[in-house]
Amino acid sequence: xxxxxxxxxxxxxxxxxxxxxxxxxxxxxxxxxxxxxxxxxxxxxxxxxxxxxxxxxxxxxxxxxxxxxxxxxxxxxxxxxxxxxxxxxxxxxxxxxxxxxxxxxxxxxxxxxxxxxxxxxxxxxxxxxxxxxxxxxxxxxxxxxxxxxxxxxxxxxxxxxxxxxxxxxxxxxxxxxxxxxxxxxxxxxxxxxxxxxxxxxxxxxxxxxxxxxxxxxxxxxxxxxxxxxxxxxxxxxxxxxxxxxxxxxxxxxxxxxxxxxxxxxxxxxxxxxxxxxxxxxxxxxxxxxxxxxxxxxxxxxxxxxxxxxxxxxxxxxxxxxxxxxxxxxxxxxxxxxxx
Ligand code: ZN
Numbered sequence: 001x002x003x004x005x006x007x008x009x010x011x012x013x014x015x016x017x018x019x020x021x022x023x024x025x026x027x028x029x030x031x032x033x034x035x036x037x038x039x040x041x042x043x044x045x046x047x048x049x050x051x052x053x054x055x056x057x058x059x060x061x062x063x064x065x066x067x068x069x070x071x072x073x074x075x076x077x078x079x080x081x082x083x084x085x086x087x088x089x090x091x092x093x094x095x096x097x098x099x100x101x102x103x104x105x106x107x108x109x110x111x112x113x114x115x116x117x118x119x120x121x122x123x124x125x126x127x128x129x130x131x132x133x134x135x136x137x138x139x140x141x142x143x144x145x146x147x148x149x150x151x152x153x154x155x156x157x158x159x160x161x162x163x164x165x166x167x168x169x170x171x172x173x174x175x176x177x178x179x180x181x182x183x184x185x186x187x188x189x190x191x192x193x194x195x196x197x198x199x200x201x202x203x204x205x206x207x208x209x210x211x212x213x214x215x216x217x218x219x220x221x222x223x224x225x226x227x228x229x230x231x232x233x234x235x236x237x238x239x240x241x242x243x244x245x246x247x248x249x250x251x252x253x254x255x256x257x258x259x260x261x262x263x264x265x266x267x268x269x270x271x272x273x274x275x276x277x278x279x280x281x282x283x284x285x286x287x288x289x290x291x292x293x294x295x296x297x298x299x300x301x302x303x304x305x306x307x308x309x310x311x312x313x314x315x316x317x318x319x320x321x322x323x324x325x326x327x328x329x330x331x332x333x334x335x336x337x338x339x
Contacts, residue, residue, distance in 0.1 A: 001339050002292060002306050002331045003054040005271060007209055007249060008128035008174065009066065009311035010047070010059035011320050016040050022216060022314050023065050034112070037062035041113045045121050047321060052328025055124040055172060055305075060313060062113040066176055067130045067138045068097075073109040074157060076101035076143070083140050088182045092218045098140040103153045109161045114168040124171040129158055131177035131208065132194035133186070148190050155197035166204045173199070174207035174249065181210055181232045188239035196244055207247035207271065208240070211310040212255065215278025223256075230256045237264035247271055251309040253291050254279065262298040270299045273309035274330060275323045280315075282322040288330020289337060301338065306331040 016036045017024040028036045044059025063069025071077055082095040110127065117125055130138075136151035144150035162173050175195055180187050199206045212230070213219035223230075233250070240248055241264060249271035251257060262270055274291040275283055288306060295304055306327060312320040 001301055002304055002334050004052060004306045004327055004331045005055035005126055005172075006048065006053060006057055006324070006327070007211065007273075007277075007308045007311050008057050008060050008126075008176065009313035010044050010061070010324075011312060011315050011317040012061055013040055013043065013317070016061070017064070020314055020316060022214065023068075026064070038112060038116050041116050042120055045117055047324060049121065049123060051321070051324035052332060053123075053324065055126050056117070056121055057126050057128060058110075058113040058117045060128065060311065062110070066128065066311065066313075067135055070109055070130055070135070070158075070161075071097060071139065073106050074103055075106055076103040077139070085140050087137055088179065088213075091182075091222050094138070096139050099143045099150060101143055103150075103157060105157050105160055108164055110165065111168070114165050114170055118169040125169065126172035126174055126207070127165050127170045128174045128176055128209070129162065129198075131175035131179070131191075132158060132198060133183065133191045134177050134179040137179045137183070151190070151194050152197060155194045158198040159200050162198060162202055166202055170204060172205040172207055172247070173202060174209055174247075176209045178209075178211055178213055180208070180236055181212060184232055184235040187236040192239055192243045192245075199244065205246045206244075207249055207269075208245050209249035209271070209310075210236070211249075211251045211273070214310055214314055215276075216314060220278060226256070228256060229258055231258070231261070233257060233261045234264065237261060241265050241267060247305070249273070249307055252295065253283065253287075253309055255309065259294050259298055262295060265299070269303050269305060270295065271305045271307035272299070274306045275308040275327050277308055277310045277312050277315060277323075280319050282319060283326045283330065285326060285329040285333045288326055289334040292331070292334040293338065296338065306334070
């Protein structure tokens with residue numbers, strides 16, 4: 001009970017990429033970059049194991065960004081002529097690549113890191129992929145002429161890679177859909193249907209991660225505009241509860257999300273965010289146990305997993321490691337106290 005996992009990413013070692021940055025430039029190139037990514041993946045697993053994380057990830061050490069790590073392996077995208085686009089409903093401006101032709105995978109996307117991770121841990125392994133709606137919101141389109149049609153084209157590619165990850169021995173495949181918290185009215189309409197396309201034929205556990213973003217300034221500022229209670233989840237949870245996705249990963253710690261909304265996800269495993277990634281203040285095991293206890297009011301104990309609010313990629317490494325440890329220790333404390 002109260003198994004632990006992380007949203008997905010961990011900071012990279014500073015010999016691999018510039019620290020404390022999203023889209024951090026690599027510090028290696030060519031074959032050194034490939035072996036550096038592999039080495040960092042091993043370290044990420046070791047750190048999680050030593051911190052008491054039960055369902056480990058590759059720490060997303062082999063990708064520069066959670067969306068573009070996937071897009072780099074897709075044909076039909078022009079990366080040479082990026083254009084500026086407002087994303088997440090204009091919360092940020094970003095230079096994004098452009099879809100110019102029918103989308104097709106060049107081959108495997110995450111083979112190296114998935115197989116490396118699988119070969120070096122006996123724990124359950126989770127692997128993260130960007131969700132179709134979030135991808136469609138992070139790229140410009142000059143081919144499909146319809147954002148939904150383009151999202152489903154990406155869903156087919158995600159499914160192809162997800163099936164291969166399952167064959168690699170991955171136990172959980174998680175799709176990151178921060179866009180679900182922005183385009184709430186489209187989640188029931190097509191967002192979940194696109195996820196269903198992405199998980200088609202999978203036998204492993206499936207998850208969706210829906211957060212309020214990394215702890216970067218644009219997100220912190222946006223959260224300030226959301227009022228005293230964040231009720232975005234209320235709109236999308238009923239549709240998610242009806243979906244075929246097994247697990248839902250959510251932001252809870254220091255969030256203004258009323259935890260009572262969790263009761264709308266009946267039948268799902270809930271990955272409760274007990275670690276805030278937007279502050280350098282490290283949670284105590286007591287804090288973690290308290291968030292788990294609060295969630296227990298609305299979610300059956302056996303459905304609760306302890307997790308981070310979001311990825312830790314842009315954090316300081318020592319702080320991220322201390323937070324990992326707090327996550328493991330806090331869940332152990334909750335087990336002792338509530339089981
Ligand atoms: Zn997130």
